[in-house]
Amino acid sequence: MKSLLKTTVAAFALATLGTAANAADVKACFVYVGPVGDFGWTYQHDQGRLAVEEKFGDKVETAYLESVPEGPDAERAIERFAREGCNVIFTTSFGYMNPTIKVAKKFPDVKFEHATGYKTADNVATYNSKFHQGRYIIGQIAAKQSKTGTAGYIASFPIPEVVAGINAFLLGAQSVNPDFKVKVVWVNTWFDPGKEADAAKALIDQGADIITQHTDSTAPLQVAQERGVHGFGQASDMINFAKDAQYTAIIDDWAPYYIERVQEVLDGNWHTHSSWEGLAEGHVVMAPYTNLPADVVEMAQATEAKIKDGWEPFTGPITKQDGSVAAEDGVRLDDGAILGMNWYVQGIDDKLPE
Amino acid sequence: MFEAVLLTVITAATPLLIAAVGELVVERSGVLNLGVEGMMIMGAVIGFAVANQTGSGSLGVIAAIAAGMAMSALFAVLVLFLVANQVATGLALTILGIGLSGMIGEAFIGVPGLDLPQLYIPVLSELPFFGPVFFQQDALVYLSFVLVAVVAYGLFRTRIGLVLRAVGDNHGSAHALGYSVVRVRFAAILFGGACAGLAGAYLSLAYTPQWVENMTAGRGWIALALVVFASWLPLRVVIGAYLFGAVSVLNLHAQALEFDIPSQLLSSLPYLATILVLVLISANRRLTLVNTPACLGKPFVPDR
Numbered sequence: 001m002k003s004l005l006k007t008t009v010a011a012f013a014l015a016t017l018g019t020a021a022n023a024a025d026v027k028a029c030f031v032y033v034g035p036v037g038d039f040g041w042t043y044q045h046d047q048g049r050l051a052v053e054e055k056f057g058d059k060v061e062t063a064y065l066e067s068v069p070e071g072p073d074a075e076r077a078i079e080r081f082a083r084e085g086c087n088v089i090f091t092t093s094f095g096y097m098n099p100t101i102k103v104a105k106k107f108p109d110v111k112f113e114h115a116t117g118y119k120t121a122d123n124v125a126t127y128n129s130k131f132h133q134g135r136y137i138i139g140q141i142a143a144k145q146s147k148t149g150t151a152g153y154i155a156s157f158p159i160p161e162v163v164a165g166i167n168a169f170l171l172g173a174q175s176v177n178p179d180f181k182v183k184v185v186w187v188n189t190w191f192d193p194g195k196e197a198d199a200a201k202a203l204i205d206q207g208a209d210i211i212t213q214h215t216d217s218t219a220p221l222q223v224a225q226e227r228g229v230h231g232f233g234q235a236s237d238m239i240n241f242a243k244d245a246q247y248t249a250i251i252d253d254w255a256p257y258y259i260e261r262v263q264e265v266l267d268g269n270w271h272t273h274s275s276w277e278g279l280a281e282g283h284v285v286m287a288p289y290t291n292l293p294a295d296v297v298e299m300a301q302a303t304e305a306k307i308k309d310g311w312e313p314f315t316g317p318i319t320k321q322d323g324s325v326a327a328e329d330g331v332r333l334d335d336g337a338i339l340g341m342n343w344y345v346q347g348i349d350d351k352l353p354e
Numbered sequence: 355m356f357e358a359v360l361l362t363v364i365t366a367a368t369p370l371l372i373a374a375v376g377e378l379v380v381e382r383s384g385v386l387n388l389g390v391e392g393m394m395i396m397g398a399v400i401g402f403a404v405a406n407q408t409g410s411g412s413l414g415v416i417a418a419i420a421a422g423m424a425m426s427a428l429f430a431v432l433v434l435f436l437v438a439n440q441v442a443t444g445l446a447l448t449i450l451g452i453g454l455s456g457m458i459g460e461a462f463i464g465v466p467g468l469d470l471p472q473l474y475i476p477v478l479s480e481l482p483f484f485g486p487v488f489f490q491q492d493a494l495v496y497l498s499f500v501l502v503a504v505v506a507y508g509l510f511r512t513r514i515g516l517v518l519r520a521v522g523d524n525h526g527s528a529h530a531l532g533y534s535v536v537r538v539r540f541a542a543i544l545f546g547g548a549c550a551g552l553a554g555a556y557l558s559l560a561y562t563p564q565w566v567e568n569m570t571a572g573r574g575w576i577a578l579a580l581v582v583f584a585s586w587l588p589l590r591v592v593i594g595a596y597l598f599g600a601v602s603v604l605n606l607h608a609q610a611l612e613f614d615i616p617s618q619l620l621s622s623l624p625y626l627a628t629i630l631v632l633v634l635i636s637a638n639r640r641l642t643l644v645n646t647p648a649c650l651g652k653p654f655v656p657d658r
Binding site: 036198349 | 573
């Protein structure tokens, strides 16, 4: 029993700690909510970490902890990093918000960076990306390409970011085909390949010929490939899993942000802020447009360029599901309204879970 | 429509069925192995790795079975020879499996998998409705039913099954009669490991042909619950696995059809159904006692 426990601990230590004990100028540490091998959210954050290592070489040392549950365990993990001499700690899930703030109070000299949250302090910055910009583009593509006029949307949890994603997708689609329909299925998980695949099958069986997702695995796209329908990659370029099915993918690219912030720590001019950037800054990247006719690619690229020039997909007229006006013609929703979105736009038949 | 739903249910139920039948045999021999999730995930990663390296799905499946057995052998040595606590060892096995599989699988992340071919049974697969549902599945689906039949027959109609049940019900008496309790349990644990490994292979080679960490997503635990749900009877495991599969798939269909039911409630339905059945089963106390292996989870130390 003891020996088994030891092996377990050893396996865990090996699997979870990628440290190189070296005297570097700055130590950057990362706390992940999922396994680095999810090929989705956490995988992309880890790609960002690797980019930091590559960019700074011996000057920066990195370390990470993966699959850290949100809650009290997170506080322990973050505090451990702070004690170990990390100069900057990136906590990469919404649920790490309060633990991050708590630990930050105890270690005023350590910089903290919390992804997707809204609480900042002198030594706590937040960062997030405008993923909904990409979703507007894929909505347009979906409406152009769909024969049934219906897309299936596999959603994780009814939090503002996911709701904004669904709305942006439909607004994009409606800009091409005002009668476009989207069927939403909530799977209540970020990551369960089997369940995501089943959801994709159910949606296809009910007439959706475009599948999109706000969950982390490649399974839905694989089902799309198998069934001869199409879809979009999520978080990373998933073309290898669906050569004929993927139109494009919304890629989270954290590398530019991580490099920029680590550089600031190195230079000693790091300041707290709330970063929320999108396509223009390269924090959200569209994968190559594939399996599409030339005119659709052109349309997608034009929209991409328009967004990069500063246009916001959540610009009126926007009508809520209940018929009330969310934004008058030409009026752009402010950041707070997008980040706290808890209503559907008109045209979605699903009822938003509360 | 109904056909499509049924096809999805079959793929959702098969891994649960295979893993649960294996665990049922283990528990019938009086051992509680909580490491199903760990053995399953190891089966998934090894099955994927071998299939990917050799290009052969069958080799992948065989390797997955071997991986499940290797994990279970570790468990068997600890609980049978060193008489370690079964619950703690099983939990440790799960943790070990999840960590180890993540490490082994690192090289296979983002690599497309090998899909097991469907087996079309000649003539029968041409039948409308029955054809696609019953005779156009991949080999593992058929195998899961063969497995249940063999286990059901073996447990209750053969001498080996009788000995296995005797060991699970009263290891003292079985030992006094001259049966090797440890040997029977070792074999049962290995069988359970093989099934868990196979179930894992089904996930990474047929259900969602890819490797991602933690891809079992708790299915090993559901398989464990199904054994209790089935009150240790193989045919009831089939009902349980398919019921569970059906409820979870219908949840998704109901949402896509835009039924006005909160999705959180629909998502919890499979678990509610499990609790309900458990309550109904335990209401009949006599039946429960008859089928529960009396020595389940008790360590066996021969006194002479």
